[in-house]
Amino acid sequence: MGPAKRVLSSIRIGLHGHRVRSPPFGSPPSPQPSVRLIAIKAKVKAHIYKRERGWRVLVHPWEGKAMGESSGSVSVDVERISFGGKEHHVPTNHGPISVVVYGDLEKPALVTYPDVALNYISCYQGLFFCPEAASLLLYNFCIYHINPPGHEFGAAPISSDDPVLSVDELADQVADVLDFFGLNTVMCLGVTAGAYILTLFASKYKERVHGLILVSPLCKAPSWKEWLYNKVMSSFLYFYGMCGLIKEWLIQRYFSKEVRGSFQVPESDIVQACRSLLDERQSVNIWRFLESINERPDLTEALKKLQCRTLIFVGENSPFHSDAVYMATKMNRKFSALVEVQACGSLVTEEQPHAMLLPLEYFLVGYGLYRPSRPSCSPRSPLSPSCISPELLSPESMGVKLKPIKTRITLEV
Numbered sequence: 001m002g003p004a005k006r007v008l009s010s011i012r013i014g015l016h017g018h019r020v021r022s023p024p025f026g027s028p029p030s031p032q033p034s035v036r037l038i039a040i041k042a043k044v045k046a047h048i049y050k051r052e053r054g055w056r057v058l059v060h061p062w063e064g065k066a067m068g069e070s071s072g073s074v075s076v077d078v079e080r081i082s083f084g085g086k087e088h089h090v091p092t093n094h095g096p097i098s099v100v101v102y103g104d105l106e107k108p109a110l111v112t113y114p115d116v117a118l119n120y121i122s123c124y125q126g127l128f129f130c131p132e133a134a135s136l137l138l139y140n141f142c143i144y145h146i147n148p149p150g151h152e153f154g155a156a157p158i159s160s161d162d163p164v165l166s167v168d169e170l171a172d173q174v175a176d177v178l179d180f181f182g183l184n185t186v187m188c189l190g191v192t193a194g195a196y197i198l199t200l201f202a203s204k205y206k207e208r209v210h211g212l213i214l215v216s217p218l219c220k221a222p223s224w225k226e227w228l229y230n231k232v233m234s235s236f237l238y239f240y241g242m243c244g245l246i247k248e249w250l251i252q253r254y255f256s257k258e259v260r261g262s263f264q265v266p267e268s269d270i271v272q273a274c275r276s277l278l279d280e281r282q283s284v285n286i287w288r289f290l291e292s293i294n295e296r297p298d299l300t301e302a303l304k305k306l307q308c309r310t311l312i313f314v315g316e317n318s319p320f321h322s323d324a325v326y327m328a329t330k331m332n333r334k335f336s337a338l339v340e341v342q343a344c345g346s347l348v349t350e351e352q353p354h355a356m357l358l359p360l361e362y363f364l365v366g367y368g369l370y371r372p373s374r375p376s377c378s379p380r381s382p383l384s385p386s387c388i389s390p391e392l393l394s395p396e397s398m399g400v401k402l403k404p405i406k407t408r409i410t411l412e413v
Contacts, residue, residue: 303330
């Protein structure tokens, strides 16, 4: 079978709009009308394993030329990478909110928003501890991690006298955060409930969002089944706090069976870590966020009007898989792409963060954003096709199944 027959799928992301290389967003348009990502069946000799402290990545030499023409194994110890940052308690029109800022304030802004019961560490540490992601995101962006009200570490219970915020008010808080830091336009990264809030923000403040990176997103109003189930869980949460039932429900919301374990197989380290972090959350604050999300309106019509480019990730075992697929079909296909991650739940940023890297690189290259070149590399971008080894494009090795998004855009030579 020839190489052409081995093409599994492709993503084509339209590059209409502005190309961004450095702040502020909005530099001249990209010279290429589109970027096409083609996954070719190949074998990648790369292994990632976890040590007792931190992550360690061992990359074997490529067969043929790889990025930077590496001639030997490379070992990167990530336990030295700090996931710190400066926390700000930002006043908004709907109450104060915790924002952790990490990186160079002069760089373009990337705003994140986590899922229910998570904060920026429990939702994004897997992605930002991945060395390739650190070099890509932290090199190009200043990160603004927004925690839902009362989800930050050490948060006190929100007073029962304070009204439960609607999703519109939560989205308006994001706008208040941008105003507080003097940010005009941003890139957004959200997971499930956080993805919904940022999508709603993008629909209300279109001129302030240059791109959306959504992980297992929601966009429809909850079905009666989901609404009733969330109401039952919300009642348990309100009266019994973070009990075992609630923990198990949240773990199933986040992770696939592969990492949740069974009677024969113990649950993975990331699930155990998530369980311990859930103990630190204030149950009444989680209840309030869940109540907000459970009353969310449908965004289908708003999706059709979005003009910012959107990259959607979803685990094939996510309970929100159908929602993500539905969302991708309702968006402008010239500006959106869907990536399905095999054997993964909703929380792709924790369960399989390495599967996000290649699609992220191709998505961000349209904005003129690249990973920093190694000293041994040519001055050209490491994302240049001539610098990319075919082995890097293996969906099997990354655990990625790429969903094709057909467009009428054609490549121009």
